[in-house]
Amino acid sequence: MNIMSESNEPSRKITVMKDGPYVVSGRVPLVKENIVSEGGISIGWEKMEEHPERKTYALCRCGQTGTPPYCNGSHASAGFNGTETADRAPFSKRCKVLEGPSLTLYDRQDICARTGHCQQRTGAWTLVKHSDEADKREEAIGVVNSCPSGRLVVRDKETGEALEMPLEKEIAVIQHPHRGVSGPLWVRGGISIVSADGEQYETRNRVTLCRCGASKVKPFCDGSHINVGFRDGSLGKK
Ligand code: FES
Structure with a gap:
């Protein structure tokens, strides 16, 4: 078991755009993953698809795109308020x-x-x-x-070591089939996330970013996608 290693790929970065998408740079792999469940309990993950490699791309943050998970500019016509409200304390x-x-x-x-x-x-x-x-x-x-x-x-408890399983630097677009909703972006492996005002969030091995537009702790997910019944194109429309 290792502690998360320091980033040696500083170019891999996610930048939050004001009232707009996440701009991802540094050829970050993008995959689609479904939550696997048994008897109503989530028990794991299943990789469904790998998106084509891109040097830079923009991921939807407002939940309105017609080309999920990518941004198609819908945030502008939707009047998306993407104000980052997350507590920035470590x-x-x-x-x-x-x-x-x-x-x-x-x-x-x-x-x-x-x-x-x-x-x-x-x-x-x-x-x-x-x-x-x-x-x-x-x-x-x-x-x-x-x-x-x-x-x-x-x-x-004895050593104080964080028992984090090492994760590849990549982003997973989550679907939650047994709840009938689409989920957030799972950012893995310690990719830098920079706010629209230029401040860097604490870099962590596991974080989830909101892509439904409803979170109260933007840019992070707070589970609100379940309350609003968020479904992207992969799950179809209700
Ligand atoms: S994806 Fe928006 S709150 Fe979870």
Whole structure:
């Protein structure tokens, strides 16, 4: 298990445009992934498609595009207000802490994408509480790392090491079939995200960016796509 490595590809970057799209530069791979579920519980991910490689591209942030996941300029006619309202304090300053016997769980609820992966097994919180048992500890680490939003982070209690599974630098366009909605953009591997005012967000191994336009913590997803029943072209119209 490794701590997320420092970026050695500084050109891979996402820039939030004022009331517009995400401009992605540095040949960041773009894939489509579906949430896999069993009995109503999200248990994993399935890669469905790889989008053609592009040096630079713009991804829709307003939810109105006719060419998902790419921007087609609809934000202008829709009068999209993309004001970035996310709390910019570092993750560690805004999370609740749950101490288990061998693991510490950090939980920041405002950026939860509500994919439900944390409910696997007996749930991340219960698993951490029983992390003195080797199998529960491993399950807790796996469950936490399947959370795309980075709401949950687990650290070894003794060493303080963040137990993050290494992820390739890429973006996954999420679909959530068993909820009948399209989800956010899962940004993996520590890609830099720069706000429209030029400030860089904390670089993290796992974050999700809103692409429905309804989040209250833009540019991050807060699960509002479920409330508004967001469906892009891949899921068809209701
Ligand atoms: S995509 Fe999740 S809140 Fe917009």
